Amino acid sequence: MIYQPRIFRKSKPLFSQLILGFVLVVALSCAQEKKIENSENSFESVHFSMENSLSIDRSSEMIVISLEELKEKFYLEDGVSYRVFLGEEEVPSQLNEKGSDKGLVFVLPFIGANQKLEIEVKASSDITVPNYPKLTQAELSHKFGGEFKDREYLGGHFENVDSLHVPAAHTDHSWFIRYEGPGWESDLVGYRFYLDWRNGIDVFGKKVNTPVLQEVGQDGFDSYHEPANWGMDVLKVGKTLGLGSIATLEDGKARRVDVTDSLYAEITNNGPVYSSVFTRYSGWDLPAGKTDILANISIHSGTRLSKMDLESTNSIANFATGLIKDAKAEVLKSDGSLAYSYLATYGPQSLAEDNLGIAVIYPTAQLTQDTEDELSHILVFDSGSKKLSYYFLAAWEQEPGGITTQEEFIAYLDQEILKLSNPLKIAVK
Template sequence: MRIKLIPNFVTAALLSLSAYSCAVTPATLEQTFTLDAHNPLAVSRKGEQTLIPLALLNLDDDTNNSTYVAQINGSFVPSQLVDTDADGQQDSLLLITDYAPNAKVRIHVSTLRGGKLNPQYTPLTQAEMGVRVGGKKVGETWQGGEYQQVNELTNPASHTIGDKLYKYEGFGWESDLMAYRFYFDERGLIDIFGKRTPDLVLHEVGLDGGDYHAMNDWGMDVLKVGPSLGLAGVAAWQNEAIQPIQNVDSLSVKLQSGPLHSHATVEQTGWKLGEQAIDLRRRYSINAHSHLTYVQAFTKQEIPQLAVGIVKHNVEKLSYLDEQSEWLYLATFGEQSLADDQLGMAIFFRASDLHKVTEDELNELAVLNASKNLDFYFAARWAGEASPITTKQQFLNYLETTRQALNNPIKVTRAK
């Protein structure tokens, strides 16, 4: 993958690095750090997320809030600054690479003093939304005009389900492997777009004249959500029953796309829950080469427990609930896609957060202790995707590989 650097950055003058962890090349105003990333598992890991905390870099004052490039084995690799704790401040450098069993990878990270690099990478993720502009409402639906991309939006009170104001009823996020969408209305639920191509496609989905419920070259909508919680929809858990998110005062979203990582932050305010009015913010993040979505949920008010659901479609339930593991999962697998083939859905959650696993008429449920914040992952695997999963054993292998990876993240340290 090619990288374009600002003209004043002279790549030929890159410092030949030893084991010393920081060096400066005055001729190019370059500051370089050497780090080691270690795979603690005795298995190979392909396309693995590697997060380098910026706190590991002893940045000079004039390189704070800078940009970076990374090298592995003498070659530049794509990287991206990310905000891991959703506080609005970039705190880590993300790169994605392969690891041999129990192996260490040396990474050189460079930045400029008094300048900013401008690397360009092929996008492998996006978060996007299209809203109709220039149209008019005919009966119950909007017609004419064109869908225009937005970075943030507050849902108007006049919007109704199915009125075609939004391209595919809301916003979406995707990697090169899988795509998801959020119903930007009173449902506030998640659906799955199964992808048959590594290309980014959401910006072309849901345009007038298209049908994402039918098979396309790129794939299709593969999940029937109905009145359930869909995949990883959340609800309060009270009196041994779910209390869905309904009757909110406002619904808004902010979208941010990057080459390796994209996210969508949705906020629902004034959710009426008994005598409380709850403000709930959720951020959905996805990385390149991954089916996983990472969910971070925050409330200003106490909610003791949240239920996270998977819609029931009369297929097999799978779970790993041994609390000796940091991460557990609840999943379903079987012929449950709208393409009439195999679809697997899973929620990964921390053992320390689990209250219980249960079910109701429409959903398999993981009830999690929430307080004011909670994080978990979800994923879908589809028989029609480029690397298909068509058997229960293949899906179980994916679930176990993912659980082990979550339990054993790549560890990054300063080189010695």
Template structure:
């Protein structure tokens, strides 16, 4: 499965090369691979063949290899150069996301200008090259001290506790015909006087720009939260569905790394009986009620440079309203 996915992502480049060589048999083979390119894709890629520099917690030398499951090394932290683009990534033809798999635990957006899979390319020509504009797109969100869009932590009333203290973190990748998902099991996540295990399952589907997030803590505690990064002069929008079961928080405006006039919309949909919207220091927050039940929410974004994408605030609001109605009627987006 993984080999076909990677071949599919590289099909266009290879096809062009083959055309130059006029190799008919190879061209036909690549076209066949391109036709079976999956609709969704997720990956995590780690370095093999190098070694840890203990005093700086950096991984030196080696090359990146995709894995289907892993335990995050104790040495790993932000900018360890160990995980390609610093965590797992999800994508479909319209959008792509990544999660910083370290103490930050924020979710970032890869804005895509093309409608083909790009993640196998990202970070292969220099660890942080994805910050630069490229034909496929680029990293467009500056998370800073926030949870990015849809990351998760614990709101303590005046700050967000991220994942500074975790005994063990396990990751599993799954690519299927229906969706692509990443399951992360955090063992012994400690914040203040609370220690819990937390299971996170984040999925992307063949169509549209959203991720589905499911969080299941092992103990009931207050403050489990997600959110959207705050930017100056970008107002918060809120809306509740007609029957009151679902709501969203959202922002729209110039809030990317891509350019002065670049527009991005971000939203989180949540169940009103599971959570409420509040303000944090760096995020517009959705804070879940204490529970050991699965907490489900959706992360949504729209970048105005997407191919055939959403170009205006009005169109973004209309899209959010359509999704809110679908949640009202079906209880899910999939």
């Protein structure tokens, strides 16, 4: 036993102790009153102005108030909820803690030509966030309860997961992952990519404005290639770049992300107005050496556009993407006069044998080459940067109220690159 000597201190006078006790009681009482007052009227609010500098109306504009700005503007503890209001009308929102767009995300329903609007963000630890209509979705589903045999997964049942380290035994058509990879959708269109050596991006055309991915591939591995009430797979990817697939230009040909050491995918957001998928391609084996590719794909409500944010651990000569070549579709290109440009095709190129428009929208200044090979239209970008962001989209004529002519598709693309080149001006009031 260790002996610890007692330390004697002079006692405080009784009067001093009484005064101290009184002060503590008053302080606790005031704190309790403040807590009660805050619980009755506990939100803080910040007003933001939104300005449209263009002479055209704009709808479904995504706004992100970063986590850093939220922490700066709202002096509240963890566990805070946020709600967004445009006048008396609430705008659905969500708080993203992962992905490329970390922060409070909401989609401004409409802002007129040359108009200024003011939105109010309210924050409180007491706010109950409503269950907003679900207009976006991201999911990843694979089988449990079976086993791999000769690179095919036998038996089992599908379950949704938040993430997946892809097993080494998995390859194309191994029947392990539902519709062969992650999927994401807005109320207008759905997409997927093959989570294997192919890594091509495909399109699910939608006939409804509600989430459909949860139904896709449940009743048979290839059933989504046939027309269904929700829609169907409308693009034949094969060995092409499909729609905006990640690639490099090698010996005059597009090469998708193929030979890697490992693959990891994660559903980073699955919310009412914004969903996203993260993928790590570890050890992509290129002539100049191996590199890791970090890819984040996101989509928000009210849009066909998916955004691809790419980062490479090493510089890649000839970072590329592009579109499938189809003799039935006409090639469309913008004139390069804006900050964003597009490469697109339009025509009866869907698997339903009707009109489908597909496009890649990219930062004009980063383009170094516009070329093609036997299978794909190819865009090549500045290799000096380890980062690249671009958008891709599809517009199927069977969408509710969809685009049905080439002229409409061109007008739509022209407006999209104009808006991307002139983002809304946002300021704190």
